[in-house]
Amino acid sequence: MREFVGFTITGLVTASIYAVVASGLTLTYATTGIFNWAHGALAAIGAFVYWQCTTLWGWPAPLAMILCVGIIGPVLGVTVESGIMRRLDGTNEITRMAVTLALLVGIIAGINWIWDPQMTKVVLPVFNGKAIEILGQRLPVYDLLVMAVALLVGIVMRWVLYRSRAGVQMRGIVDDRSLIILNGVSPVRTAQTSWVIGSTTAVLAGVLIAPKTSLSAGSLALLIMNAFAASVVGRLRSLPLTILGAAILGLSTAYAQGYVGSRTDLPGGQYLIGLVNVVPVVVLFIALQFLPQERLRAAKSQQARELSNRPTWNGSLWLVVAAVVVTAAIAPLLAPGDLHNMTKLWGIAVIALSLVPLLGWAGRLAVCPFAFAAVGALISAHLAPDGQIWGLVLAGVGAAAVGAILSFPGARLSPLYLALATAAFAVALDNWIFRLPPFHLVIRIPFTEVTLYRHQLDIFQGGSLAMRRPKVFGFDLSGDQAFLIFASIVFGASVLALTALRRSDLGLRMIALKDSPIGYATVGLNRQVTTVAAFAISAGVAGVGGALYGAAMQRPSPDAFNFFSGLSILVIVVVLGASTLGSSVGAGAFLAAPVLVNVFPSLAQVTPTLTAAAGVSLGNNPNGSIRSDIAPQWSGVGQRPLLLGGGLAVLAGVYLATLGDLISNWFFAGACVAFVIVMPILGRRATRALASPAGSAVPERRLSASPEQLAQSLPLGADDLSYLDDTFGITPGVGRGS
Amino acid sequence: MIPLDSLIELRGVHAGYEGVEVLRGIDLVVPAGQVLAVLGPNGAGKTTLLSVIAGLVRPTRGDVLFGGRRVTGVDPVALARAGLCLIPEGRGVFANLTVAENLWLAAGSDRSREVVESRAFEVFPRLGERRDQLAGSLSGGEQQMVALSRALVSDPAVLLLDELSMGLAPMVVDDLYRRVVDIARMGVTVVVVEQFVRTISHIADRGIAVISGRIVLDGRIEEISPQLHSAYFSSSEEVST
Ligand SMILES: Nc1ncnc2c1ncn2[C@@H]1O[C@H](COP(=O)(O)OP(=O)(O)OP(=O)(O)O)[C@@H](O)[C@H]1O
Ligand SMILES: [Mg+2]
Numbered sequence: 001m002r003e004f005v006g007f008t009i010t011g012l013v014t015a016s017i018y019a020v021v022a023s024g025l026t027l028t029y030a031t032t033g034i035f036n037w038a039h040g041a042l043a044a045i046g047a048f049v050y051w052q053c054t055t056l057w058g059w060p061a062p063l064a065m066i067l068c069v070g071i072i073g074p075v076l077g078v079t080v081e082s083g084i085m086r087r088l089d090g091t092n093e094i095t096r097m098a099v100t101l102a103l104l105v106g107i108i109a110g111i112n113w114i115w116d117p118q119m120t121k122v123v124l125p126v127f128n129g130k131a132i133e134i135l136g137q138r139l140p141v142y143d144l145l146v147m148a149v150a151l152l153v154g155i156v157m158r159w160v161l162y163r164s165r166a167g168v169q170m171r172g173i174v175d176d177r178s179l180i181i182l183n184g185v186s187p188v189r190t191a192q193t194s195w196v197i198g199s200t201t202a203v204l205a206g207v208l209i210a211p212k213t214s215l216s217a218g219s220l221a222l223l224i225m226n227a228f229a230a231s232v233v234g235r236l237r238s239l240p241l242t243i244l245g246a247a248i249l250g251l252s253t254a255y256a257q258g259y260v261g262s263r264t265d266l267p268g269g270q271y272l273i274g275l276v277n278v279v280p281v282v283v284l285f286i287a288l289q290f291l292p293q294e295r296l297r298a299a300k301s302q303q304a305r306e307l308s309n310r311p312t313w314n315g316s317l318w319l320v321v322a323a324v325v326v327t328a329a330i331a332p333l334l335a336p337g338d339l340h341n342m343t344k345l346w347g348i349a350v351i352a353l354s355l356v357p358l359l360g361w362a363g364r365l366a367v368c369p370f371a372f373a374a375v376g377a378l379i380s381a382h383l384a385p386d387g388q389i390w391g392l393v394l395a396g397v398g399a400a401a402v403g404a405i406l407s408f409p410g411a412r413l414s415p416l417y418l419a420l421a422t423a424a425f426a427v428a429l430d431n432w433i434f435r436l437p438p439f440h441l442v443i444r445i446p447f448t449e450v451t452l453y454r455h456q457l458d459i460f461q462g463g464s465l466a467m468r469r470p471k472v473f474g475f476d477l478s479g480d481q482a483f484l485i486f487a488s489i490v491f492g493a494s495v496l497a498l499t500a501l502r503r504s505d506l507g508l509r510m511i512a513l514k515d516s517p518i519g520y521a522t523v524g525l526n527r528q529v530t531t532v533a534a535f536a537i538s539a540g541v542a543g544v545g546g547a548l549y550g551a552a553m554q555r556p557s558p559d560a561f562n563f564f565s566g567l568s569i570l571v572i573v574v575v576l577g578a579s580t581l582g583s584s585v586g587a588g589a590f591l592a593a594p595v596l597v598n599v600f601p602s603l604a605q606v607t608p609t610l611t612a613a614a615g616v617s618l619g620n621n622p623n624g625s626i627r628s629d630i631a632p633q634w635s636g637v638g639q640r641p642l643l644l645g646g647g648l649a650v651l652a653g654v655y656l657a658t659l660g661d662l663i664s665n666w667f668f669a670g671a672c673v674a675f676v677i678v679m680p681i682l683g684r685r686a687t688r689a690l691a692s693p694a695g696s697a698v699p700e701r702r703l704s705a706s707p708e709q710l711a712q713s714l715p716l717g718a719d720d721l722s723y724l725d726d727t728f729g730i731t732p733g734v735g736r737g738s
Numbered sequence: 739m740i741p742l743d744s745l746i747e748l749r750g751v752h753a754g755y756e757g758v759e760v761l762r763g764i765d766l767v768v769p770a771g772q773v774l775a776v777l778g779p780n781g782a783g784k785t786t787l788l789s790v791i792a793g794l795v796r797p798t799r800g801d802v803l804f805g806g807r808r809v810t811g812v813d814p815v816a817l818a819r820a821g822l823c824l825i826p827e828g829r830g831v832f833a834n835l836t837v838a839e840n841l842w843l844a845a846g847s848d849r850s851r852e853v854v855e856s857r858a859f860e861v862f863p864r865l866g867e868r869r870d871q872l873a874g875s876l877s878g879g880e881q882q883m884v885a886l887s888r889a890l891v892s893d894p895a896v897l898l899l900d901e902l903s904m905g906l907a908p909m910v911v912d913d914l915y916r917r918v919v920d921i922a923r924m925g926v927t928v929v930v931v932e933q934f935v936r937t938i939s940h941i942a943d944r945g946i947a948v949i950s951g952r953i954v955l956d957g958r959i960e961e962i963s964p965q966l967h968s969a970y971f972s973s974s975e976e977v978s979t
Binding site: 165168169171172174175176178179180181182183184185186 | 792794813814815818819823824825826830831832833834835839842843844846847888892
């Protein structure tokens with residue numbers, strides 16, 4: 001009994017912090033329609049600033065707390081709203097999530113940049129060592145304080161949301177933005193208020209939690225993300241239910257920890273220690289199962305800012321050839337260390353590619369690309385331990401199966417909840433499954449002693465998975481150079497397979513599902529089937545990529561498949577364009593090419609920070625920069641084969657000279673950069689020369705105004721008429737009366 | 739001093755959306771206290787006209803004056819606070835707020851919830867019974883009552899109504915328009931958009947017909963209604979030549 005009371009009190013303290021976090025998250029979502037994945041990262045900022053002030057600068061705790069909650073929190077809220085969220089108007093839920101995910105990655109990178117992650121940071125609680133006796137339990141005064149603060153936050157929040165004008169305005173804005181304007185309420189001010197409240201509660205939670213854990217940006221953000229489960233219990237709407245969720249979460253974690261986690265004497269105890277860490281994930285999964293079916297809304301027709309066009313065979317072939325040729329050309333030039341790092345490139349690119357069908361085409365967001373990749377790597381390592389080539393195929397098939405199974409309960413969820421479920425899946429794998437001690441897998445005929453199958457399974461082989469690189473048709477691919485080229489070929493094959501998929505019937509269905517779920521349902525197609533198919537395909541591709549990625553590293557640790565690294569891939573793909581196959585190359589190059597880290601060795605955080613910065617700019621450019629910026633730049637070049645050929649020939653010449661050691665690698669690198677900069681400029685010049693009347697070509701003909709305008713100012717002028725006649729192949733004068 | 743003979747004035751207004759010009763030279767003066775009916779076929783630009791007056795759409799050319807002051811390009815929030823009340827097409831309610839919360843949002847910040855509610859429920863007792871129901875769960879007519887209540891509780895100078903009748907039974911529509919008449923009697927200037935003249939012929943002092951973004955008829959409602967048919971007809975004639 002004594003024990004029980006103790007665990008209950010511990011649980012309630014944890015629950016209080018979760019309640020603060022979750023109610024802030026719920027409030028922001030309910031009032032802005034944006035789910036802030038970076039909520040935990042904001043909390044981490046609070047915790048680190050508090051540590052800096054109290055421990056490093058020796059400020060008194062109340063002063064530090066006032067700084068954090070009174071200044072840092074509101075300032076963060078205003079900055080996030082005015083700098084980022086305001087631009088997300090008219091984008092869909094997926095783009096919004098990608099932006100806050102980018103913010104999450106960016107803030108964590110930023111914190112690790114400012115505060116050395118190697119240094120252990122400890123925050124002492126206020127009233128340290130003081131305790132009060134309650135029910136025979138010594139209860140630290142700090143814990144009482146935490147509970148009191150949480151209670152206060154809960155009361156204030158409920159009052160704000162339901163009793164204050166500002167709260168009603170905040171809720172109204174989600175319903176109808178232009179109607180709120182007609183009511184004489186400024187939507188900008190209102191959104192700002194809700195971001196300020198949201199970020200201030202996040203920072204407050206960070207400050208409260210700081211003395212209870214050792215400070216690390218990633219684990220703090222994850223810890224806070226546990227509270228997302230509480231928000232889901234409240235369906236991201238109801239504050240009382242959210243607080244109930246927080247209580248369930250805190251108590252179940254405390255009981256699990258108290259009764260199971262600290263007892264290795266229980267049967268199977270060593271397998272359950274990790275499970276304790278994922279109790280919130282289990283709560284989240286259960287809560288998701290109780291959610292009602294996603295409602296199809298037909299009320300508002302949506303004009304999406306996101307578009308997706310069909311990849312052409314030509315374009316995909318170009319991409320594949322370029323990938324293989326450039327890889328084969330560059331590999332011999334690299335220093336052994338760089339080459340070794342780069343072997344991961346195509347593995348990452350294939351994993352990134354897996355996001356395109358699911359996210360770009362079917363419009364469903366799974367935030368766990370690395371989880372499926374890890375499944376692929378594990379399958380290939382365990383079933384094809386000598387690097388048999390069919391290990392790749394098994395990896396794909398196995399991961400696809402896992403993806404399909406996971407998507408069965410997930411397919412009926414809305415994009416947000418689906419994304420949360422996949423995050424939970426990834427965290428469960430990271431924190432529990434991949435860290436399980438070895439166990440025996442035994443299949444026995446029931447009620448007998450006859451054993452059919454017995455296998456000792458050690459999932460991650462004590463923390464580093466032994467993976468062999470394959471041998472194909474007698475070619476030994478264990479060398480870095482050979483493996484890199486092989487991986488680029490696998491990437492090429494995946495691109496072609498996905499191109500075929502997108503051009504198939506199923507590909508069309510995926511797009512239809514994304515564009516109009518309601519339209520999809522009304523023409524009698526089954527949404528679930530298409531979603532499951534998209535999931536399985538995506539997971540399968542990620543599995544193949546994971547097997548390649550693991551083989552590149554040869555001894556990957558679970559950390560190589562870490563949740564946050566997976567988010568970086570996701571963010572890059574979305575920034576470059578989730579519906580464009582080429583975005584995957586960018587992800588591979590950005591994360592595996594050691595360029596930035598080599599050039600600025602002290603700034604290892606540059607890559608994630610840049611990634612996140614790019615992601616945050618997504619609001620301006622929801623179709624991704626390949627479609628909006630890069631492709632238009634190069635279209636002129638593509639139309640001038642002579643120009644392109646000439647440029648490539650010059651580049652090839654420089655390359656040969658480099659290979660022959662006539663000039664240095666740096667010169668070649670410079671030439672590549674020059675190629676990328678100069679070609680689009682020349683391309684534009686050439687196109688302009690063509691279009692100008694001085695050129696030999698036919699002058700470009702256009703309508704004198706847009707068709708809509710013309711339609712309103714009928715009849716048409718003679719020029720417009722003859723243009724239309726030409727365009728539609730009509731003989732002038734026929735069928736037009738007179 | 740507000741000029742009573744032109745509370746709202748549009749001078750040579752052109753407006754549209756991304757390359758489509760919808761209004762093409764609108765000149766209109768609405769004196770204070772008038773009930774003006776805006777008639778016209780689908781796509782004529784009636785909704786756009788109201789949006790321009792309320793500041794939601796900025797004219798590409800021309801000026802909008804409100805109470806004698808130029809308000810072209812002024813923030814619609816400011817216009818709403820200054821007493822322009824637009825009840826938009828469709829259901830102008832917040833579906834996920836309760837009836838009471840909808841009313842409270844509609845009233846200015848200086849009014850107490852009790853006063854606001856008693857005023858609205860006096861006119862629409864049915865809403866009083868559904869005070870704590872989410873507005874999205876009300877019937878179409880009830881939702882329009884909530885929307886119209888905004889005109890009751892916010893004391894507007896001008897009420898802009900866009901197709902109040904859309905999708906409602908004639909009896910419900912008549913009932914709603916009776917409330918509009920009450921509001922107009924209190925001295926509120928009303929601009930009503932309707933497709934069909936019959937619905938509002940008995941409440942409007944004056945009517946204009948908008949066709950292809952221009953005012954083609956303007957006058958006492960019983961004067962212009964006989965000409966409407968031929969006006970619509972000749973406009974389609976013009977398009978087909
Ligand atoms: N947001 C918008 N973007 C682009 N075009 C628009 C937009 N709103 C209206 N239009 C176009 O402007 C024209 C006039 O629209 P408007 O809504 O003003 O017509 P209306 O007279 O109110 O028609 P209805 O009787 O059908 O409501 C139409 O051709 C319409 O397609
Ligand atoms: Mg209209």
